[in-house]
Amino acid sequence: AQSVTQLGSHVSVSEGALVLLRCNYSSSVPPYLFWYVQYPNQGLQLLLKYTSAATLVKGINGFEAEFKKSETSFHLTKPSAHMSDAAEYFCAVSSDTGANSKLTFGKGITLSVRP
């Protein structure tokens, strides 16, 4: 079984401040991990993914995440928040990369950016 926990439902930062969105996973096998962003009434856009290569993953829009097996974490960070980063962010895990692969999502975190 696989699951994802995203602590808190809402994070608010000032423009230019560090963004840190937390994600912890549970998986019985080495996981594949993903972060997605969703703007209002839109689909999900892939920010980055971890697929067992480098533990520090760089994504689009200046975001990155670090896979820490000992902490079962995959936190998302961005050094300097921009107003356009305001959106909902989802962490997801997939433990099966074969034919029956499926994504399990966390409940999401809403990021607000204050001017």
Added chain:
Amino acid sequence: SQTIHQWPATLVQPVGSPLSLECTVEGTSNPNLYWYRQAAGRGLQLLFYSVGIGQISSEVPQNLSASRPQDRQFILSSKKLLLSDSGFYLCAWRKKGPNYGYTFGSGTRLTVV
């Protein structure tokens, strides 16, 4: 390049009416296809997935069904909608094999009244 299309974008339906949402993928073959539902404040829930034509796996027993009549077409249906079926429905696809991500459509906002 591969693209995924979902329609309609918004839908308002009365309780008890039927439902048909369609999703098609272009530029690839034999993809895995998925239907997710996003209810307010509840994250994304996997409803159905398909690894091939006519092959449907249901994750959550409910009022909905799915079909895959063609390789790149995935349909979500209901015979009689309930108020609890309201939500944002997202279709996604993925190439088979490791290291491939999931690509999502733009979603359908369904309101059952």
